[in-house]
Amino acid sequence: MKLYDTLQKKKVAFQPIRKQEVGIYLCGPTVYDYGHLGHGRSAIVFDLLRRYFIYRGYRVTFVRNWTDIDDKTIERARQEGITVEELTGKFIHIYREDYAKLNILEPDYAPKPTDHMAEIIMIIERLFENGHAYTLEDGVYFDIASFKGYGALSGQSLDELRSGARIEVDESKRNPGDFALWKFQKPGEPAWDSPWGRGRPGWHIECSAMSSRYLGEEFDIHCGGQDLIFPHHEDEIAQSRGAGYGFARYWLHNGFLNINDEKMSKSLGNFFTLRDVFKRYTPHAVRFFLLSAHYRAPLSFSEENLQHAENTLKRYNDFILRLTEITGKGPTGEVGEEMQDLIENAKQGFEGGLDDDLNISKALASIADLIRAVNCSIDGGSVTPSEAASVIGFLENINEVLGVFSFEREMLPEEIEELIEERTRVRAERNFARADEIRDTLLERGIVLEDTRDGTRWKRSS
């Protein structure tokens, strides 16, 4: 399996630290507000990564944090007149609901920095011991000049960072790029005891502390959005390696979700929350949309593209419905060699695509080829129930990775079943006026009827 490593700036063959095991850390959101599509994208593409490792037989440990203590959670809680804990508890709950709708697997660990002060303090102590930390009036800082290799991830040298700094420089810091490890308490702020005084952790330190806590001092993959490369991940590397950890072996970053060619973000105010989008599109379609572009490429949000996802998914699910109708006839017939080859080709195409740095387009193209070929055989009446079952089995397997197909069928209310039966009767009598009337009535109620050789099929219209 090849993955693009941001640090090496190229695709490399993935080698796990321990055979058939992989530890993954994903930087999660700061929980002070509703999640938007961009957060959804990051969560989904790395859910795809995790699920594909599982599909490939790896034992995966997946960690995604909730950032619950920083300027924004403190400020928002103050505005709303509630505690930081109340605020973050509410939004963690909302995020979890949204992510569940998107069929994102729960992380094995979902740590919060407020639960890990001991680990955070311990790593800062180690940074002092190793000469990377120093204390100023308002907090403890990391001395980036003391860490050789600073800038390797983002491709920037210390000098460039110095000259390019757009922020007002705190003259007391040894280097403008030095960042806070521990911020001393200001009036009204939540605070924890530490050897340097009461306060709270800086942003970057939580990920260094919690990743090592759950995945070990050296682990396989660290992921996040491209906006985290600098300074967040650069600083994490400096801290963790400065503390003597091996830290992450591979760095993966997802591209942005754009809207009108601009990054969707809180600060630009051009975002759609997941909740809003769910009002207009099915969660499966939203997942499929966010999944359907390569994870490192920019993806444009638009009504047209969401609708596109909805349409494509409908084609998949119609296909599954057709297969289900055939398997309903019982487990009979052979699985012919031709069908075995079709499935095998699709499987190889699917795996070949995802093996190549999660090339989802390649993977989906092979599924499209399978659907066309099998639909063609169904039209010809040559697909046995056993064959249909094996195609469904294949789709179920890959759906463990994609998580977008629907296999379940709901039961219709009896009155609707009766209308469908009545329509079958009157059609046999060639009373098409009544038949069309029934079809229109049901359509108004969201039921689409399709007449096939073997009877009438119903579907939900949306």
Added chain:
RNA sequence: GGCGGCAUAGCCAAGGGGUAAGGCGACGGUCUGCAAAACCGUUAUCCGUCGGUUCGAAUCCGACUGCCGCCUCCA
């Protein structure tokens, strides 16, 4: 100013030295009582522009143009 990314049909998108996968949409056809679904066919002489290397480039090199991101909180 520094660092990085992107530019392929109406739209989404793969490919990345040997002559353009796949999907959505559209149009024509088969099927159907009519539809729908499905299938078949059509839909890029060409891959931002200009040069160069090569027998051969969308693919490599150079320049240019446009767009985006990071350098400040951000998935």
